[in-house]
Amino acid sequence: MKYLKNYDYGLIILTTLVLFAIGLVCVYGIAYYNYLAANPQWQYTPLYIQYINNMNSFLYPFLVLLLISLGLCIPKRLLEQDILIKFGVLALGVTIILTFLSGIETGLGFILAIMTGVQCIVLILTIKKSKTVRFEKEGYIVRLGSVLLHLGVVILIFNFVTFRENPFHISIFWTGTLLVIAGNIFSFYPGRINSLSQLK
């Protein structure tokens, strides 16, 4: 159990560092945008597309790392730790191969598709109060909140990366947003949600 705690602690540290790195990518984007904006017409030149592609390519590797470290793609709530690490390495390996063969968007799309499936399974098991799923924190509402939050984040990223031109893009966006907000509220205020549900 202590070993698992250390493992989770490591994941939290890694997540924090990856989030910090994404923040740095954003700072770079702001500085570079400011530099390019010296020419007021730069957005009508190929430089703009190049800038967008550069920013996406800088962000995507950190997104893959973030998804792995968050335990989104690695179903840490379903599997034992050794299987879990093998699963993570396999997923990462396939992502890297796909990235080299078809580009970073395909690789990211693959890992996001797996994660969406895994999170849906975790959600169903959590709602059914299955003992197969392991959680850090006690309490049904917190667990449900955590799952909703993770699923919402996966759906939002998946939507931004893969479905930007899809006619259902905005509908999918609202689904992800509602899941994230519900997940946040359930995770942060389980006591209040519990007392509200008991009132009924």
Add this chain to the structure above:
Amino acid sequence: MAFSEYLAARDFLSIIGQPVITYILLVSFLQGFFSIIYLLKHKDNYYSYLVKCTYIITYLYVLGFLFLIWFHLQIYNTVLIEYPEFLRQLIPVESSRFIIPLWIESEKLYFWAMVASVFVLTVQRRKDLVSFLGVVLSIFSTIVYFLSNPFKEPLPIVHNEITMWYSTLSSGDGRIFEMAGNLFGRITFYYDSTYMWTHPPMLFIAYASLIITAAACVYMLVKRDPVYDEIAYRYAKAGYILLTFGMLIGYPWAVEAWKDSAWWWDPKISGSIMMWVLYTAYLHAHIYAGRGKMWKATAYLGIICFASLLFTYLLTYIVPGIHSVVQP
């Protein structure tokens, strides 16, 4: 006639609002003074004066805000943009009215300061933290008075648009086509937009909550008392939910309103993502705040997060972009 009524309402807002914000400034000096004195001497009567000052300032902010609501209602009632018949093919409606949100131009900093003032009244468990926040609020009110006074020149951009419209319309200037198109777009996708009524206020309420998180993180580092960490976390949770929802609901609006513009990876959006990931990092790190020196890292992270918040807010004024008021 309608234009003159609007001008009269604008002048009246300045007349009734200017004393309110002047009193806010004066009382905020007292608030800052009593805060510093309490932090130095720790005498309860100074704290009592500080709390009274904070209540007075909050009431004054709310009173000023009611005046602003009245002014916005006056704009709605008096200014009717009637598009001429010959523009009907260009503009799909006969007329438009301004339903102007209460957090644009010089009003946004005022709104943020008002909500921050209300939030500080909810922090009651630690007198030293309230005093520190008193100093912060005092500086904030001074900035609002000198740099973002909503009563000095009420809504200058809106005023310019309304004035230009009426003057061009009456002079029969050929620029009316361009102006009508621009104004219709501004009213439909900006002023009267549902998102403009929800996206910015959520962010400003979040920012107000996160001021308390940052102040509590500073105190956590200084005093090393877990109660400050608990206060920081409590306000961070509320702020984070509003920040997340506020940021996300801006997205469908951007897709709709800026479909022909280059806004992806705009500096303000990059800044907002940076701020959001940092607050996510803070909340993540907080899970293990009780372990080793993690409380210290978490507290530093809370302060860095707030610095990123200020930076993101200021980006509108320092870096060009679709959200910005500065151009290259």
